[in-house]
Amino acid sequence: MTDLYPAADQRELLRQAAAAHTAAAQDVETFLRRLPEVPDATDITEYANLLSREEQTRADRQAAADAAGLELPSLESE
Numbered sequence: 001m002t003d004l005y006p007a008a009d010q011r012e013l014l015r016q017a018a019a020a021h022t023a024a025a026q027d028v029e030t031f032l033r034r035l036p037e038v039p040d041a042t043d044i045t046e047y048a049n050l051l052s053r054e055e056q057t058r059a060d061r062q063a064a065a066d067a068a069g070l071e072l073p074s075l076e077s078e
Contacts, residue, residue, distance in 0.1 A: 010068035017064035021057040028054055 028050045035043060065071075 010064070014064040014068045017057070017061040021054070021061045024054040024057040
C-alpha cells in the first residue's frame with residue numbers, strides 16, 4: 001500500500017532530525033560555558049564525544065533533508 005502523505009512524513013522526520021541536531025549543538029555550547037581554564041583528560045574526552053554526536057546528528061539532519069527533497073547542489077569549488 002502506498003502512503004498517501006509521504007512528503008509530510010519526510011518533513012516530520014526532518015524536523016525531528018533538526019531538533020536533535022539543535023540539542024546536540026546546545027550540549028556543546030553548555031559544555032564550553034563550564035569548561036575550566038585548563039581542561040583535563042576527562043574534559044577532552046567529553047568534548048570529543050559531544051562533537052561526535054553533533055556531527056552525527058548534522059549528518060542525520062542532512063540525510064533527512066535530502067529525503068524530503070531539499071537536496072542542495074554542491075557548494076564545493078570545482
